[in-house]
Amino acid sequence: MEAMRKLSLYIFSSKILSVGGFCLLFFICLNGYQLLSYKYDNIQKRWDYFYELPPKSLDILILGNSHAYSSYSPDIIDAICGTNSFVLASNSQLIEQTYFNLIEALKSQNPKIVIIQLSSLTGNSWKNREGDFRVYSNLDGMNYSLNKLNAILGQRDRKDYVNSMFSIFRNHDNWKNSELLASNLSRAEEVDKEDYRGFSVRKSEMGKKVAEQYELENKDDLSGFDISKSDENYLKKLHLLSENKDFKIVYVMSPKYSDLLNKTYQNKYETIKKVASRYGEEYLDFNVLSNEVGLKNRSFENGYIHNQHTSYYGAVQISSFLARHLENKYIQRKFLNQTSYWNTRMSKKKELYLYGSNTIVKPNPVIKLGTNLNLSKNIAAQNVFLIKEKDSVYRLILKFGPRVDVDSISDYKCYVHLFPKDSDKNISEKRKKYGFENFDFKLRTFPTEDGGFYVDRTIKTHIKAVEKLNLGLIKSKIDRSSQITITDFSLQ
Amino acid sequence: MLFNSEQFLIFFPIVTFLFFLCPQRFKWLWLLLVSYYFYMSWNPSYAILILISTIITYYSGIFIGRMNESSYPTKLRERWKRIFVAISFISNLSILFFFKYFHFIDDSIKEFTALIGFEWHKSEFNILLPVGISFYTFQALSYTMDIYRDKLKPEKHFGIYALFVSFFPQLVAGPIERSSNLLPQFREIKKFDYERIKSGLLLMLWGFFQKVVIADRLAVLVNTVYNNPSEYEGVQFIVATIFFSFQILCDFSGYSDIAIGAAKVLGYDLMKNFDRPYFSKSLREFWRRWHISLSTWFRDYLYIPLGGSRVGTLKMYRNLAIVFVVSGLWHGANWTFVIWGALHGAYLIFEEITKPAADKVYRLMNIEPLGFSYRLIHGLKTFALVCFAWIFFRANTVNDAFYIIDHLFVQNWSKLFNKQLFSLGLDEMDFQMAILSILILLTVHWIQRKRNIREWLQGQWLPVRWVFYLGLVLFVLIFGYYGGNEKAEFIYFQF
Numbered sequence: 001m002e003a004m005r006k007l008s009l010y011i012f013s014s015k016i017l018s019v020g021g022f023c024l025l026f027f028i029c030l031n032g033y034q035l036l037s038y039k040y041d042n043i044q045k046r047w048d049y050f051y052e053l054p055p056k057s058l059d060i061l062i063l064g065n066s067h068a069y070s071s072y073s074p075d076i077i078d079a080i081c082g083t084n085s086f087v088l089a090s091n092s093q094l095i096e097q098t099y100f101n102l103i104e105a106l107k108s109q110n111p112k113i114v115i116i117q118l119s120s121l122t123g124n125s126w127k128n129r130e131g132d133f134r135v136y137s138n139l140d141g142m143n144y145s146l147n148k149l150n151a152i153l154g155q156r157d158r159k160d161y162v163n164s165m166f167s168i169f170r171n172h173d174n175w176k177n178s179e180l181l182a183s184n185l186s187r188a189e190e191v192d193k194e195d196y197r198g199f200s201v202r203k204s205e206m207g208k209k210v211a212e213q214y215e216l217e218n219k220d221d222l223s224g225f226d227i228s229k230s231d232e233n234y235l236k237k238l239h240l241l242s243e244n245k246d247f248k249i250v251y252v253m254s255p256k257y258s259d260l261l262n263k264t265y266q267n268k269y270e271t272i273k274k275v276a277s278r279y280g281e282e283y284l285d286f287n288v289l290s291n292e293v294g295l296k297n298r299s300f301e302n303g304y305i306h307n308q309h310t311s312y313y314g315a316v317q318i319s320s321f322l323a324r325h326l327e328n329k330y331i332q333r334k335f336l337n338q339t340s341y342w343n344t345r346m347s348k349k350k351e352l353y354l355y356g357s358n359t360i361v362k363p364n365p366v367i368k369l370g371t372n373l374n375l376s377k378n379i380a381a382q383n384v385f386l387i388k389e390k391d392s393v394y395r396l397i398l399k400f401g402p403r404v405d406v407d408s409i410s411d412y413k414c415y416v417h418l419f420p421k422d423s424d425k426n427i428s429e430k431r432k433k434y435g436f437e438n439f440d441f442k443l444r445t446f447p448t449e450d451g452g453f454y455v456d457r458t459i460k461t462h463i464k465a466v467e468k469l470n471l472g473l474i475k476s477k478i479d480r481s482s483q484i485t486i487t488d489f490s491l492q
Numbered sequence: 493m494l495f496n497s498e499q500f501l502i503f504f505p506i507v508t509f510l511f512f513l514c515p516q517r518f519k520w521l522w523l524l525l526v527s528y529y530f531y532m533s534w535n536p537s538y539a540i541l542i543l544i545s546t547i548i549t550y551y552s553g554i555f556i557g558r559m560n561e562s563s564y565p566t567k568l569r570e571r572w573k574r575i576f577v578a579i580s581f582i583s584n585l586s587i588l589f590f591f592k593y594f595h596f597i598d599d600s601i602k603e604f605t606a607l608i609g610f611e612w613h614k615s616e617f618n619i620l621l622p623v624g625i626s627f628y629t630f631q632a633l634s635y636t637m638d639i640y641r642d643k644l645k646p647e648k649h650f651g652i653y654a655l656f657v658s659f660f661p662q663l664v665a666g667p668i669e670r671s672s673n674l675l676p677q678f679r680e681i682k683k684f685d686y687e688r689i690k691s692g693l694l695l696m697l698w699g700f701f702q703k704v705v706i707a708d709r710l711a712v713l714v715n716t717v718y719n720n721p722s723e724y725e726g727v728q729f730i731v732a733t734i735f736f737s738f739q740i741l742c743d744f745s746g747y748s749d750i751a752i753g754a755a756k757v758l759g760y761d762l763m764k765n766f767d768r769p770y771f772s773k774s775l776r777e778f779w780r781r782w783h784i785s786l787s788t789w790f791r792d793y794l795y796i797p798l799g800g801s802r803v804g805t806l807k808m809y810r811n812l813a814i815v816f817v818v819s820g821l822w823h824g825a826n827w828t829f830v831i832w833g834a835l836h837g838a839y840l841i842f843e844e845i846t847k848p849a850a851d852k853v854y855r856l857m858n859i860e861p862l863g864f865s866y867r868l869i870h871g872l873k874t875f876a877l878v879c880f881a882w883i884f885f886r887a888n889t890v891n892d893a894f895y896i897i898d899h900l901f902v903q904n905w906s907k908l909f910n911k912q913l914f915s916l917g918l919d920e921m922d923f924q925m926a927i928l929s930i931l932i933l934l935t936v937h938w939i940q941r942k943r944n945i946r947e948w949l950q951g952q953w954l955p956v957r958w959v960f961y962l963g964l965v966l967f968v969l970i971f972g973y974y975g976g977n978e979k980a981e982f983i984y985f986q987f
Contacts, residue, residue: 015686022958029966037970162498172970176921 031144034167036184037174038140042069043090046198047141050088050105057338058109060085060326062198063101064117064252065093070301070309071254071286072115073319074197075349079356080323081331084342085111087198090141091134095120095234100151102238104142106245113330114242115250115322118272118283119307140167192390195345205298205311205447206257213304214257222264225271232275239279248330251276254318255286255293256308257300284325286318293321298447313447320355320449348389350397350456354448365389369486375473376412376481379404382452384471384484394459396471398443402451412473412481415440418461419468428462437461440474465489493533495750496703496974503530508757512684520652520678523758527660531623538622541591545584546657549632550650552580556639557646573640580636588629594619596825624664626822630789632657635671637793644672652678661754665747667765667785674760682759687950692756694946697964698936699749702742704972706929709922710739712973714886716917721892724916726902729883731913733896736886737879738930741769744783768937770878773870775839778878786822790815809844813837823885828893832884839877925971 038044046069060083062072068089077085088101098120105111135155142148152164163169174180227235242249251272259265269285276283286293293299299314310318346352348365369384383399396416400409416439420426431437445453466489473481493499507526514522532539555576559569598615605612635656638644647653656675662668717724717732724732748765755762765785772778779787791800798811813834820833859866883900887893907913914920939945949957 018954022961025958026962026965029962030969033966033970159498162501168969169974172972172974175970176919 030166030168034140034171035188036181037171038167038184039171039174039180040184040187041137042200043134043137044141045196046086046088046090047138049193049196049198050086051108051143052193053086053109054338054341055108056110057084057341058086058105058111059083059338060113060115061102061105061109061111062087062089062115062117063093063098063105064089064115065119066091066307067119067254067309068093068115068117069198069200070202071117071315071318072252072322073199073315073351075199075346075351076316076319076355077323077326078197078342078346079349079351079354080320081327082342083331084338084345085197089117089198090138093120093134093138094155095231095238096154097135097138097151099234099237099241100147100154101138101142102241103147104145104151106241107145107147110245111247113248113250113326115252116238118251118253136164136167136170139164195349199315201312201315201446202301202309203312204302205313206300206302206308208297210302210304211257211297214261214308217258219258219262219264222262222268225264225268227271227275235275235279239281242281249279249281250326250330251281251283252322253283253285253287254310255290255295255299255314257297258308259287260290260295282329284322286321289321293317316447316449348387348395350387350395350454353383353385353387353397354399354454367486367489369469369471370484373484374482375484379409379412379473379481386469389458392461392464394461396455396457396459398455399448400445400452400454404452406445406453409443409445409473412443412475413440414443414455414457415470415472415474416457416459417470418459418463418466419470420463421465421467426463426465431462436470437463443473493530495747495754496700499533504754508689511682511758516681519682520649520655523659523678524651524655527655527658527663530660531658531663534623535620541587541622541625542628542658543654545587545629545632546654548583549580549636549657550647550653552576552636553639553646553653554648556636560639560642577636577640581633584629584633588625591619591622591625593821593825600827627666627668628657628663630786630822631668631671634668634789634793635675638671644675647671647675659755659760661751661758661760662762665744665751666783667748667751667763668789669762669785673763677760680759685759688759689757691946691950692753692758694949694961695753695756696750697753697961697968699746699751699753700968700972701929701964702746702749702933704746704968704974706926706933707739707743707746709918709926709929709973710735710742712917712922713926714739718886718888718892718896721887721896721899725899726904727907728904728913728916729896729900731908732916733879733883733886733900735926737770737875737882738933740882740885741766742933768940770875770934771871771937771941772874773867774874775836775843775877778874779836779840786819790819794818809841812840812844816840827890828884828887831890831893832881835881835884839881922973929971 060074060077060081062068062074062085066089069087072087074085074087077083088105090097090101093101098116102114139148139151139155142151149165152161156164238249253269253272259268265287269288272285273283286295294317295314299310299317301309301311346356353366365388367386367388369386370381371383373381373384375381380401381398382401383397385397387395387397389395398414400406417436418439419436427435427437439457439459441457443455444457445455447453467487469486469489470483471486472483493503503526507522511519511522528539528542531542556573559573559576562569564572594615594617602612602614635644635647635653639646647656652675655678656669656671659669659674714732714736717728718736721729745766752762752765763785765783767781767784769778769781772781795811795815798814799807800811801808803811816833816837817830818833820829820831820836823829823833854861854866880897883896884890884893887896911920914923918926936945949960952960
């Protein structure tokens with residue numbers, strides 16, 4: 001009898017194991033297809049990169065909607081503050097999403113400061129079927145966990161629970177889209193990944209016409225602005241979370257040109273500030289701080305749209321301001337608990353050399369090509385340097401001051417000649433007869449906070465050891481700048 | 493709650509899990525509760541109808557059963573039995589007729605009176621057809637008839653009888669179960685049986701494959717053509733009709749397999765409803781393989797009481813005609829269904845009339861009835877006739893059906909090759925997937941002639957089984973045609 005009982009128990013256990021094994025295998029296959037079939041966007045990319053961060057390596061976490069990832073550059077903040085930060089924002093993120101994203105983030109990270117962009121409180125006009133993909137993308141990016149289930153229960157309709165949990169039900173038809181499958185596969189096969197921190201550049205800058213449109217439009221009446229009970233409930237939950245997990249919340253609001261012009265905006269600011277102060281949290285509204293930040297028309301993207309974002313220039317201004325504010329008010333040395341990680345990461349970031357202090361440890365991957373170099377008449381580069389990102393990959397930065405006219409430089413192309421140490425072996429076959437590798441490119445400019453700009457270009461070469469570099473600007477065969485030649489390629 | 497809905501994906505595992513945890517004496521109660529919940533998820537008020545039907549047939553059964561055992565004189569006993577049967581039939585069929593055929597009769601009278609110059613004012617009642625009413629009404633009536641014929645003792649336990657009428661796997665679209673098969677099973681001890689559950693789940697999976705991969709995909713092309721017949725002709729109608737023949741098979745057979753599989757998981761055996769009908773070599777064989785639970789119902793409770801084939805030849809033809817016209821009407825309150833039924837009746841009568849002569853010809857020509865060419869030609873002939881009848885079944889109106897028949901043989905075969913077929917709702921890849929999945933279905937049916945695939949699988953090495961199961965689940969999930977705003981309902985729900 002006892003033997004029979006044991007045998008039954010053994011059979012039962014083996015069946016349970018078998019079912020469990022099958023379910024596991026099924027979910028692995030299911031997840032594999034889900035990853036293969038979804039339309040990858042920046043929201044999922046942020047989650048991917050977030051999950052790949054070393055555990056407990058973040059000092060600052062930024063959450064919010066598209067205004068968060070357009071206005072706050074982690075690289076600038078980190079260059080100034082000496083911290084490691086990340087923007088885990090998603091399009092049209094509402095406060096409930098922010099809450100669940102934060103819970104997810106806290107599983108692997110212990111940031112000391114959490115910056116939350118509060119546009120998430122101010123509207124739900126996107127909440128329609130077309131806008132659903134943003135919530136789906138954010139949920140798809142999350143790993144499977146109880147928190148993901150809670151996020152779905154907290155945000156989606158009952159009928160949509162299964163769809164939200166398993167993207168296969170929405171994307172299964174993508175088996176017909178071979179290009180999508182191929183691109184998802186090739187991404188999965190990628191070995192070298194950039195250090196993406198969630199920031200997205202909006203290159204255009206607002207022109208006169210668009211500014212006039214904003215000036216002439218009827219402004220929203222914000223005198224009756226209030227925060228809904230549900231939103232306030234989430235603010236309370238966030239506060240409780242900050243107390244439990246020991247981090248500081250800083251609420252922020254990135255500027256919109258229409259809000260700058262809106263006389264009733266002050267009420268919105270005061271309402272949010274009041275609620276934030278109730279929980280002892282700071283609220284920085286960049287609409288109200290526009291003078292201190294020095295916002296100009298070009299600080300905004302060039303588009304007459306309801307949700308106008310900041311331009312890259314605006315993002316540089318706001319990020320620098322925010323970074324200095326955090327540095328002065330919150331950052332203490334103990335924040336930088338991952339010094340070697342920060343060194344490795346930031347030493348190859350242009351932002352460190354453009355905005356940061358000079359507290360870099362060795363090895364320094366920067367080759368300084370010179371300062372105040374006169375390239376042509378009225379065109380002087382303040383600073384030129386080359387960052388060695390890895391073997392055979394360099395990043396060339398030419399920084400120009402505010403006195404140089406950005407339009408005058410746009411007529412030029414830049415050329416870079418790289419000469420190898422051993423010209424026979426250390427160069428590609430087709431460039432052997434010239435003895436050097438040639439890179440010609442148009443000058444893509446990016447603004448700096450001081451009103452100047454810089455040129456940024458990645459150079460991928462076959463040359464493993466460079467002996468000499470020639471650099472110059474060229475407009476036509478006869479109109480060339482003077483050439484800069486560098487022979488010292490030793491890193492400091 | 494549709495079988496192909498997210499709700500059912502959550503509902504069924506919970507029901508099954510708690511069913512096996514439930515003490516044996518309460519299992520019936522659990523199933524009854526969840527069956528009513530299942531039915532009420534469409535419209536809670538419909539539950540009243542099923543309850544009324546249950547009460548009437550339950551008490552009819554009890555009274556008829558008492559008469560069967562009473563010592564009354566035979567004549568008196570038979571009279572009372574007939575009265576109770578009549579009460580059961582009249583009340584149940586009245587409910588069915590009112591909810592299903594009221595508008596049909598109203599419309600038909602209006603059209604008829606218009607023809608003879610009178611004006612008939614249509615009723616303004618807004619009557620919605622309760623889901624599955626034809627199925628559970630027929631199931632309940634078969635119980636009354638079985639007791640009347642003294643083939644069955646009446647079920648005394650009202651709860652178990654109510655469960656027999658409302659058992660959720662087969663409640664809304666069959667199979668129409670016989671009381672002698674299902675009722676005793678509710679008193680059996682049901683234990684967790686791993687192999688049985690596995691087999692049931694596999695059958696459900698095959699049902700989902702038929703429904704989601706084949707039927708719902710084919711429906712797109714069929715609906716495009718049949719909802720706007722004036723825009724199409726020739727080969728487009730032929731393709732749409734062939735597609736419909738597989739759509740309706742997979743839709744209904746898929747539902748039946750999910751129902752039978754779900755019942756099997758819980759430990760109950762339901763009757764087979766489809767047996768590879770498109771491999772039939774005659775119409776008679778087709779009706780032995782198609783919607784078996786309904787065909788046998790009509791055979792047992794209509795054809796045989798009318799005299800069946802034991803009467804004279806002409807009367808037998810009359811009986812066939814009556815059965816098929818009623819069968820057509822059972823399918824739907826529309827003249828298209830009546831014509832479809834009548835057409836099948838005509839096919840069978842013609843087959844009966846010509847059978848002796850045809851057999852003689854085959855004998856003279858030395859054609860072997862079991863030979864491949866005989867089976868192929870008769871299989872194709874039967875399929876073609878069935879397809880032709882499907883035109884009436886699928887067309888929205890009788891006029892549409894005749895328009896389609898009128899334009900069926902227009903010569904536009906070029907459209908078969910110049911990619912114009914891909915503008916009928918299915919793009920090229922979906923069209924190819926439709927063809928591939930039909931081929932898979934036919935291959936499985938072909939193999940099933942001699943071998944039960946599920947049993948064959950059980951004997952295979954574990955990795956082979958797992959690859960097969962995983963492959964089928966993923967195939968359904970990935971290549972299924974779903975994801976729109978509206979769930980694709982099962983065609984037979986409307987009946």
